[in-house]
Amino acid sequence: MNSSNPSSDEEPGGVRLQKVLAGAGFGSRRKCEELIDHGRVSVAGVPVEVQGMRVDPQNDVIRVDGKRIAAPMGTVVIAMNKPPGVLTAMSDDRGRRCVGDLLADSPLAALATGLFHVGRLDSDTDGLLLLTNDGDLGHLLTHPSFGVNKTYVAKVQGELRTADIAKIGKGILVDDRVVEVSKPRLRASRTGESVIELTIHEGRKHVVRRLLANAGFPVLTLTRTKFGSVDVVGLSNGAMRQLDDGEISALFDSVENESNEGQSLNT
Secondary structure: OOOOOOEOOOOOOOEEHHHHHHHOOOOOHHHHHHHHHOOOEEEOOEEOOOOOOEEOOOOOOEEEOOEEOOOOOOOOEEEEEEOOOOEOOOOOOOOOOEHHHHHHOOOOHHHOOOOEEOOOOOOOOEEEEEEEOOHHHHHHHHOHHHOOOEEEEEEEEOOOOHHHHHHHHOOEEEOOEEEOEEEEEEEEEEOOEEEEEEEEOOOOOOHHHHHHHHOOOOEEEEEEEEEOOEEOOOOOOOOEEEOOHHHHHHHHHHHHHHHHHHHHHOO
16 A cells, blocks of 8 residues: 555654544544544554654555545546447547547546556456546556456356356466456356356456456457446446545555455465
8 A cells, every 4th residue: 555654743744643534524633532542543554542643644544443534635536437449548649539538528627637547448348447647546456466356247159057157266277377256147148148247356468358268258248347446337338427535545445455355365
């Protein structure tokens, strides 16, 4: 996470913790001091035991009752339902339609400065794409070591059976490395076609298409429905919305929780 060592009360820099808590909506400074006294506040994972601690609200990870308070000021995250055929790029020198064009034509165009896409979706893949101006968040969401969950729905050739779903759930070999698949679920099956939902933790190029093809079920259409704690529900094709502070904090938390789960599984 993007956290630093909390400042002590004697250090000249930083903001008093109770002021930060009050500014985040936890009541008066006196009420916030009571939260600290009752051991309900932590900074950088360490319970706060003294009053007057100074913190950097832009970088220190501050929690109340285990829940992270609002993300750093100025952080913008946009959730977009990318249509098929649109490039995951902020601009294209060949004039092809890209997500930067969708943003420029939207009511959120004023937020475009400094935004970049978090990872990418293939041109033929539609669904949830995140845009942000926070480089640290972008790194946390895309670096393989953090293993952030991404959920997809794929229509494939062939009729998936229970045994096929179980096989996919055990992981599929792609380029001499197994792609771990979580919660594969058959959503529909009819003559010649099936619809499967699955969650993966990595972002190799075309990885979902390749793992399903290797399992014997080539992809016909592919949609990403969830990235970390954010899902595409409520967004029509080509639509987008700005995440609020609580949703951004939950997105940071989804990185922490999933990376911690991964560490515990590997020990």
